[in-house]
Amino acid sequence: MDTILLFVEANTTGTGMLALHKAQALGFQPVFLTNKPDRYLGLEQFDGPVITCDTNDLAALCKAIEKHFDPGRLAGITTTSEFYVETVARLAARYGLPCNAPDAIAACRHKGRTRRILHSAGIQQPDFFDVASPDEIPTALAKIGLPCVVKPADDTGSYAVRLCHTAAEVEEQTRHILAMATNVRGQATARTALIESYLDAPEYSVEMFSWQGQALCLGITEKHLLPPPSFVEHRHIFPAPLPNDIATQIRESVALALAAVEFTHGPSHTEVKLTADGCAIVEINARLAGGMIPELITLVTGLDLLEQQCYAAVGRQPRLEHHTKGFAGIQFLVAPSAGTLREVRGVDAAAALDGIAEVRITARPGARVSPARSAYDRLGFVIAQGATYDETARRLEEATALIELIVQ
Secondary structure, eight states: OOOOOEEEEOSSSHHHHHHHHHHHHTTOOOEEEEGGGSTTTTTGOOSEEEEOOTTTTTHHHHHHHHHSOOGGGEEEEEOGGGGGHHHHHHHHHTOSSSSSOOHHHHHHSSSSHHEEEHHTOOOOOOOOOEEHHHHHHHHHHHHHHEEEEEEEOOOTTTOEEEESSHHHHHHHHHHHTTTBBBBBTOOOOOOOOEEOOOOOOEEEEEEEEEETTTTEEEEEEEEEEETTSOOOOEEESSSSSOOOOOOOOOHHHHHHHHHHHHOSEEEEEEEEEEEEEEEEEEEEEEEEOTTTTTHHHHHHHHOHHHHHHHHHHOOOOOOOOOOOOOEEEEEEEOSSSSEEEEEEOOOHHHHTSTTTEEEOOOTTTTTTSSSSSSGGGGOOEEEEEEEHHHHHHHHHHHHHHHHHEEEE
Protein backbone atom coordinates (compact mmCIF):
# COMPACT_ATOMS: atom_id res chain seq x y z
CA MET A 1 0.00 0.00 0.00
CA ASP A 2 1.28 3.47 -0.87
CA THR A 3 1.94 5.39 2.35
CA ILE A 4 3.66 8.59 1.24
CA LEU A 5 1.80 11.49 2.85
CA LEU A 6 2.92 14.95 1.78
CA PHE A 7 2.61 17.90 4.16
CA VAL A 8 2.76 21.30 2.47
CA GLU A 9 4.00 23.76 5.11
CA ALA A 10 2.37 23.86 8.58
CA ASN A 11 1.19 26.19 11.28
CA THR A 12 3.79 27.37 13.77
CA THR A 13 2.08 26.82 17.14
CA GLY A 14 3.31 23.26 17.58
CA THR A 15 0.46 21.29 16.02
CA GLY A 16 2.15 21.31 12.63
CA MET A 17 5.33 19.60 13.80
CA LEU A 18 3.30 17.22 15.93
CA ALA A 19 1.34 16.16 12.84
CA LEU A 20 4.51 14.89 11.17
CA HIS A 21 5.31 12.64 14.12
CA LYS A 22 1.69 11.45 14.37
CA ALA A 23 1.72 10.47 10.69
CA GLN A 24 4.95 8.56 11.20
CA ALA A 25 3.52 6.71 14.21
CA LEU A 26 0.50 5.69 12.12
CA GLY A 27 2.76 3.99 9.59
CA PHE A 28 2.74 6.69 6.92
CA GLN A 29 5.86 8.08 5.29
CA PRO A 30 5.45 11.82 5.96
CA VAL A 31 7.33 14.22 3.71
CA PHE A 32 7.50 17.91 4.58
CA LEU A 33 7.63 20.51 1.82
CA THR A 34 8.56 24.05 2.83
CA ASN A 35 10.19 27.17 1.46
CA LYS A 36 11.77 28.03 4.83
CA PRO A 37 12.69 25.13 7.15
CA ASP A 38 14.00 27.40 9.93
CA ARG A 39 10.51 28.85 10.35
CA TYR A 40 9.56 25.75 12.33
CA LEU A 41 10.71 25.25 15.89
CA GLY A 42 11.10 21.48 16.35
CA LEU A 43 11.49 20.52 12.69
CA GLU A 44 15.04 19.41 13.47
CA GLN A 45 13.54 16.58 15.52
CA PHE A 46 11.69 15.16 12.50
CA ASP A 47 13.74 12.38 10.91
CA GLY A 48 11.77 12.16 7.67
CA PRO A 49 12.41 13.89 4.33
CA VAL A 50 12.24 17.69 4.22
CA ILE A 51 12.10 19.14 0.71
CA THR A 52 12.86 22.82 0.29
CA CYS A 53 11.04 24.34 -2.67
CA ASP A 54 8.84 27.28 -3.63
CA THR A 55 5.58 26.27 -1.96
CA ASN A 56 3.95 29.53 -3.06
CA ASP A 57 4.19 28.61 -6.75
CA LEU A 58 1.90 25.74 -7.74
CA ALA A 59 3.94 24.86 -10.84
CA ALA A 60 7.21 24.86 -8.89
CA LEU A 61 5.62 22.76 -6.17
CA CYS A 62 4.42 20.19 -8.71
CA LYS A 63 7.86 20.09 -10.28
CA ALA A 64 9.48 19.43 -6.89
CA ILE A 65 6.97 16.70 -6.04
CA GLU A 66 7.37 14.98 -9.41
CA LYS A 67 11.16 15.20 -9.16
CA HIS A 68 11.15 13.14 -5.97
CA PHE A 69 8.07 10.93 -6.33
CA ASP A 70 5.93 9.11 -8.82
CA PRO A 71 2.59 10.92 -8.27
CA GLY A 72 0.84 7.58 -8.64
CA ARG A 73 2.58 6.40 -5.46
CA LEU A 74 1.29 9.25 -3.31
CA ALA A 75 -1.28 8.32 -0.67
CA GLY A 76 -2.37 11.86 0.18
CA ILE A 77 -1.54 15.54 0.57
CA THR A 78 -2.44 17.72 3.55
CA THR A 79 -1.44 20.75 5.65
CA THR A 80 -2.06 22.30 9.04
CA SER A 81 -1.59 25.85 7.69
CA GLU A 82 -4.49 28.08 6.69
CA PHE A 83 -2.27 29.64 4.03
CA TYR A 84 -1.86 26.37 2.12
CA VAL A 85 -5.28 24.69 2.28
CA GLU A 86 -6.17 25.91 -1.21
CA THR A 87 -2.78 24.82 -2.56
CA VAL A 88 -3.34 21.35 -1.09
CA ALA A 89 -6.81 21.14 -2.64
CA ARG A 90 -5.43 22.01 -6.08
CA LEU A 91 -2.57 19.53 -5.75
CA ALA A 92 -4.93 16.78 -4.58
CA ALA A 93 -7.26 17.46 -7.51
CA ARG A 94 -4.30 17.34 -9.90
CA TYR A 95 -3.09 13.97 -8.61
CA GLY A 96 -6.52 12.44 -8.00
CA LEU A 97 -6.17 12.31 -4.20
CA PRO A 98 -8.88 12.75 -1.53
CA CYS A 99 -9.72 16.36 -0.71
CA ASN A 100 -12.35 19.07 -0.93
CA ALA A 101 -13.10 20.71 -4.24
CA PRO A 102 -10.63 23.57 -4.81
CA ASP A 103 -13.47 26.06 -5.37
CA ALA A 104 -14.95 25.18 -1.97
CA ILE A 105 -11.63 25.85 -0.24
CA ALA A 106 -11.15 29.07 -2.21
CA ALA A 107 -14.58 30.17 -0.97
CA CYS A 108 -13.45 29.65 2.62
CA ARG A 109 -10.06 31.31 2.12
CA HIS A 110 -11.55 34.57 0.80
CA LYS A 111 -13.78 35.94 3.54
CA GLY A 112 -15.65 38.21 1.16
CA ARG A 113 -16.58 35.23 -0.99
CA THR A 114 -17.65 33.34 2.13
CA ARG A 115 -19.87 36.27 3.10
CA ARG A 116 -21.56 36.42 -0.29
CA ILE A 117 -22.27 32.67 -0.29
CA LEU A 118 -23.72 32.76 3.22
CA HIS A 119 -25.79 35.82 2.35
CA SER A 120 -27.29 34.01 -0.64
CA ALA A 121 -28.08 31.05 1.61
CA GLY A 122 -29.80 33.26 4.18
CA ILE A 123 -27.36 32.34 6.96
CA GLN A 124 -26.89 34.82 9.81
CA GLN A 125 -23.61 36.74 9.82
CA PRO A 126 -22.33 40.33 10.21
CA ASP A 127 -23.27 42.92 7.61
CA PHE A 128 -20.30 43.35 5.27
CA PHE A 129 -18.75 45.27 2.40
CA ASP A 130 -15.73 44.35 0.26
CA VAL A 131 -13.38 47.27 -0.33
CA ALA A 132 -10.73 47.12 -3.06
CA SER A 133 -10.11 50.88 -3.22
CA PRO A 134 -10.15 53.72 -0.65
CA ASP A 135 -12.81 55.38 -2.82
CA GLU A 136 -15.27 52.70 -1.66
CA ILE A 137 -14.90 53.47 2.05
CA PRO A 138 -17.70 56.11 2.27
CA THR A 139 -20.14 53.71 0.60
CA ALA A 140 -19.09 50.91 2.96
CA LEU A 141 -19.51 53.09 6.04
CA ALA A 142 -22.91 54.29 4.88
CA LYS A 143 -24.01 50.66 4.81
CA ILE A 144 -22.16 49.24 7.84
CA GLY A 145 -21.93 52.19 10.24
CA LEU A 146 -19.66 52.60 13.25
CA PRO A 147 -18.10 50.96 15.14
CA CYS A 148 -17.03 48.37 12.60
CA VAL A 149 -14.39 45.71 12.07
CA VAL A 150 -11.83 46.11 9.30
CA LYS A 151 -9.79 43.08 8.28
CA PRO A 152 -7.98 41.51 5.32
CA ALA A 153 -10.15 39.29 3.16
CA ASP A 154 -7.63 36.45 3.12
CA ASP A 155 -5.41 36.45 6.21
CA THR A 156 -5.49 34.49 9.46
CA GLY A 157 -4.52 34.64 13.13
CA SER A 158 -6.38 37.95 13.61
CA TYR A 159 -3.61 39.66 11.66
CA ALA A 160 -4.45 43.30 10.78
CA VAL A 161 -7.95 42.94 12.24
CA ARG A 162 -9.05 46.12 14.00
CA LEU A 163 -12.14 47.51 15.67
CA CYS A 164 -12.60 51.04 14.35
CA HIS A 165 -14.72 53.74 16.01
CA THR A 166 -14.17 56.60 13.57
CA ALA A 167 -14.10 57.07 9.81
CA ALA A 168 -10.45 58.12 10.11
CA GLU A 169 -9.57 54.81 11.78
CA VAL A 170 -11.44 52.89 9.08
CA GLU A 171 -9.56 54.71 6.35
CA GLU A 172 -6.19 54.20 8.06
CA GLN A 173 -6.74 50.47 8.55
CA THR A 174 -8.22 49.95 5.09
CA ARG A 175 -5.32 51.69 3.40
CA HIS A 176 -2.91 49.59 5.46
CA ILE A 177 -4.59 46.38 4.30
CA LEU A 178 -4.82 47.45 0.66
CA ALA A 179 -1.11 48.25 0.68
CA MET A 180 -0.15 44.72 1.85
CA ALA A 181 0.97 42.99 -1.35
CA THR A 182 2.08 39.78 0.38
CA ASN A 183 1.22 37.98 3.60
CA VAL A 184 3.52 36.62 6.30
CA ARG A 185 4.24 33.57 4.10
CA GLY A 186 5.20 35.66 1.07
CA GLN A 187 2.02 34.86 -0.88
CA ALA A 188 0.25 37.48 -2.95
CA THR A 189 -2.75 38.85 -1.06
CA ALA A 190 -6.21 39.66 -2.39
CA ARG A 191 -5.51 43.38 -1.74
CA THR A 192 -9.05 43.57 -0.40
CA ALA A 193 -10.36 44.77 2.96
CA LEU A 194 -13.56 43.49 4.49
CA ILE A 195 -15.55 46.04 6.51
CA GLU A 196 -18.06 44.34 8.81
CA SER A 197 -20.54 45.28 11.49
CA TYR A 198 -19.16 44.72 14.98
CA LEU A 199 -20.90 41.96 16.92
CA ASP A 200 -20.24 42.59 20.62
CA ALA A 201 -21.07 39.07 21.78
CA PRO A 202 -19.41 35.93 23.20
CA GLU A 203 -17.25 34.05 20.69
CA TYR A 204 -16.97 30.31 20.15
CA SER A 205 -15.39 28.01 17.62
CA VAL A 206 -17.07 24.87 16.33
CA GLU A 207 -14.83 21.91 15.59
CA MET A 208 -16.36 19.74 12.85
CA PHE A 209 -15.13 16.80 10.82
CA SER A 210 -16.70 15.98 7.46
CA TRP A 211 -16.63 12.61 5.76
CA GLN A 212 -18.43 11.78 2.51
CA GLY A 213 -20.34 15.05 2.80
CA GLN A 214 -21.62 14.49 6.34
CA ALA A 215 -20.39 16.93 9.01
CA LEU A 216 -20.02 15.69 12.58
CA CYS A 217 -19.58 18.20 15.42
CA LEU A 218 -16.80 17.14 17.78
CA GLY A 219 -17.39 19.97 20.21
CA ILE A 220 -17.59 23.72 20.76
CA THR A 221 -14.69 25.75 22.16
CA GLU A 222 -15.16 28.85 24.32
CA LYS A 223 -12.84 31.67 23.25
CA HIS A 224 -11.58 34.66 25.22
CA LEU A 225 -10.07 37.65 23.45
CA LEU A 226 -7.80 40.43 24.64
CA PRO A 227 -9.51 43.85 24.71
CA PRO A 228 -9.97 45.63 21.35
CA PRO A 229 -8.98 47.25 19.08
CA SER A 230 -7.22 43.99 18.08
CA PHE A 231 -8.89 40.57 18.30
CA VAL A 232 -6.21 38.34 19.80
CA GLU A 233 -7.40 35.04 21.27
CA HIS A 234 -5.67 34.54 24.62
CA ARG A 235 -7.65 31.68 26.17
CA HIS A 236 -9.63 28.65 24.95
CA ILE A 237 -11.62 26.23 27.09
CA PHE A 238 -13.08 23.00 25.70
CA PRO A 239 -15.89 22.10 25.81
CA ALA A 240 -17.77 25.38 26.10
CA PRO A 241 -20.28 25.30 28.97
CA LEU A 242 -23.44 25.87 26.96
CA PRO A 243 -27.08 24.84 27.47
CA ASN A 244 -28.11 22.02 25.15
CA ASP A 245 -30.50 24.18 23.12
CA ILE A 246 -27.85 26.84 22.48
CA ALA A 247 -25.23 24.23 21.56
CA THR A 248 -27.69 22.63 19.16
CA GLN A 249 -28.43 26.00 17.54
CA ILE A 250 -24.72 26.66 17.05
CA ARG A 251 -24.05 23.20 15.60
CA GLU A 252 -26.96 23.49 13.16
CA SER A 253 -25.89 26.98 12.02
CA VAL A 254 -22.36 25.79 11.29
CA ALA A 255 -23.58 22.67 9.47
CA LEU A 256 -25.69 24.90 7.20
CA ALA A 257 -22.71 27.19 6.57
CA LEU A 258 -20.42 24.27 5.65
CA ALA A 259 -23.08 22.95 3.26
CA ALA A 260 -23.43 26.40 1.68
CA VAL A 261 -19.71 26.61 0.83
CA GLU A 262 -19.77 22.92 -0.21
CA PHE A 263 -17.17 21.81 2.32
CA THR A 264 -17.39 18.00 2.39
CA HIS A 265 -14.09 16.46 3.53
CA GLY A 266 -11.92 16.62 6.63
CA PRO A 267 -11.64 18.94 9.62
CA SER A 268 -13.04 22.47 9.80
CA HIS A 269 -12.86 25.20 12.41
CA THR A 270 -15.72 27.72 12.26
CA GLU A 271 -15.79 30.83 14.44
CA VAL A 272 -19.16 32.17 15.56
CA LYS A 273 -20.66 34.87 17.77
CA LEU A 274 -23.64 34.10 19.99
CA THR A 275 -25.74 37.26 19.61
CA ALA A 276 -29.14 38.15 21.06
CA ASP A 277 -30.57 37.23 17.65
CA GLY A 278 -28.85 33.84 17.51
CA CYS A 279 -25.66 32.32 16.15
CA ALA A 280 -23.77 34.43 13.58
CA ILE A 281 -20.97 32.98 11.45
CA VAL A 282 -17.73 34.97 11.74
CA GLU A 283 -15.56 32.86 9.44
CA ILE A 284 -15.05 29.32 8.17
CA ASN A 285 -11.55 27.88 8.34
CA ALA A 286 -11.19 24.86 6.05
CA ARG A 287 -8.73 23.11 8.31
CA LEU A 288 -8.12 21.77 11.78
CA ALA A 289 -8.17 24.41 14.51
CA GLY A 290 -4.91 26.06 15.45
CA GLY A 291 -4.00 27.40 18.87
CA MET A 292 -3.52 23.85 20.22
CA ILE A 293 -7.30 23.29 20.31
CA PRO A 294 -6.80 19.75 18.90
CA GLU A 295 -4.68 19.00 21.98
CA LEU A 296 -7.48 20.20 24.27
CA ILE A 297 -9.90 17.93 22.44
CA THR A 298 -7.56 14.96 22.88
CA LEU A 299 -7.27 15.60 26.62
CA VAL A 300 -11.05 15.73 27.04
CA THR A 301 -12.26 13.12 24.56
CA GLY A 302 -9.26 10.91 23.77
CA LEU A 303 -9.86 11.72 20.11
CA ASP A 304 -6.69 12.55 18.18
CA LEU A 305 -7.75 14.86 15.37
CA LEU A 306 -4.30 15.01 13.80
CA GLU A 307 -4.48 11.26 13.34
CA GLN A 308 -7.97 11.53 11.86
CA GLN A 309 -6.79 14.25 9.48
CA CYS A 310 -4.07 11.90 8.25
CA TYR A 311 -6.60 9.12 7.69
CA ALA A 312 -8.97 11.42 5.80
CA ALA A 313 -6.12 12.77 3.67
CA VAL A 314 -5.44 9.29 2.29
CA GLY A 315 -9.11 8.38 1.92
CA ARG A 316 -9.43 6.16 4.98
CA GLN A 317 -12.55 6.61 7.08
CA PRO A 318 -11.74 8.63 10.19
CA ARG A 319 -12.53 7.19 13.62
CA LEU A 320 -14.59 9.89 15.28
CA GLU A 321 -16.40 8.06 18.08
CA HIS A 322 -15.69 9.77 21.40
CA HIS A 323 -16.87 10.50 24.93
CA THR A 324 -16.35 13.81 26.70
CA LYS A 325 -14.94 13.84 30.23
CA GLY A 326 -13.89 16.97 32.08
CA PHE A 327 -12.47 20.17 30.60
CA ALA A 328 -9.18 21.41 29.17
CA GLY A 329 -7.97 24.92 28.52
CA ILE A 330 -5.07 26.87 27.11
CA GLN A 331 -3.82 30.28 28.25
CA PHE A 332 -1.47 32.10 25.89
CA LEU A 333 1.44 34.18 27.14
CA VAL A 334 1.84 37.69 25.76
CA ALA A 335 4.46 40.37 26.28
CA PRO A 336 3.71 43.01 28.92
CA SER A 337 5.55 45.64 26.88
CA ALA A 338 7.58 46.14 23.73
CA GLY A 339 11.27 45.29 23.78
CA THR A 340 13.63 42.33 23.74
CA LEU A 341 12.71 39.10 25.52
CA ARG A 342 15.60 38.37 27.85
CA GLU A 343 14.32 35.62 30.13
CA VAL A 344 11.24 33.63 31.11
CA ARG A 345 10.94 32.73 34.79
CA GLY A 346 8.64 30.37 36.65
CA VAL A 347 8.10 27.78 33.92
CA ASP A 348 9.12 24.81 36.08
CA ALA A 349 7.00 26.01 38.99
CA ALA A 350 3.97 26.43 36.75
CA ALA A 351 4.45 23.01 35.16
CA ALA A 352 4.59 21.37 38.60
CA LEU A 353 1.08 22.51 39.61
CA ASP A 354 -1.79 20.02 39.75
CA GLY A 355 -3.66 19.65 36.49
CA ILE A 356 -1.07 21.35 34.28
CA ALA A 357 -0.59 19.26 31.15
CA GLU A 358 2.02 21.42 29.39
CA VAL A 359 3.91 24.69 29.61
CA ARG A 360 5.70 25.77 26.46
CA ILE A 361 7.62 28.91 25.55
CA THR A 362 7.59 29.43 21.78
CA ALA A 363 9.60 32.67 21.65
CA ARG A 364 13.37 32.53 21.67
CA PRO A 365 15.42 34.68 24.10
CA GLY A 366 16.64 37.76 22.28
CA ALA A 367 13.50 38.02 20.16
CA ARG A 368 11.83 41.39 19.68
CA VAL A 369 8.38 41.28 21.28
CA SER A 370 5.43 43.62 21.76
CA PRO A 371 1.93 43.56 23.25
CA ALA A 372 -0.11 41.17 21.13
CA ARG A 373 -1.93 42.52 18.10
CA SER A 374 -2.31 39.12 16.40
CA ALA A 375 -1.72 35.43 17.11
CA TYR A 376 1.81 35.83 15.75
CA ASP A 377 2.70 37.91 18.83
CA ARG A 378 1.91 35.19 21.37
CA LEU A 379 5.02 33.92 23.18
CA GLY A 380 3.94 30.59 24.62
CA PHE A 381 1.14 28.87 26.47
CA VAL A 382 -0.06 26.86 29.45
CA ILE A 383 -2.47 23.91 29.05
CA ALA A 384 -4.52 22.73 32.04
CA GLN A 385 -7.12 20.05 32.76
CA GLY A 386 -9.87 19.97 35.34
CA ALA A 387 -12.95 18.05 36.33
CA THR A 388 -15.02 21.23 36.01
CA TYR A 389 -14.91 24.43 33.98
CA ASP A 390 -14.11 26.53 37.05
CA GLU A 391 -11.29 24.25 38.14
CA THR A 392 -9.74 24.39 34.68
CA ALA A 393 -9.94 28.19 34.55
CA ARG A 394 -8.47 28.50 38.05
CA ARG A 395 -5.54 26.22 37.18
CA LEU A 396 -4.77 28.28 34.10
CA GLU A 397 -4.76 31.47 36.15
CA GLU A 398 -2.57 30.01 38.90
CA ALA A 399 -0.01 28.69 36.43
CA THR A 400 0.25 31.81 34.31
CA ALA A 401 0.58 33.95 37.46
CA LEU A 402 3.86 32.12 38.21
CA ILE A 403 5.38 32.85 34.79
CA GLU A 404 7.28 36.09 34.39
CA LEU A 405 8.36 37.38 30.99
CA ILE A 406 11.43 39.60 31.36
CA VAL A 407 11.34 42.19 28.56
CA GLN A 408 14.07 44.79 28.25
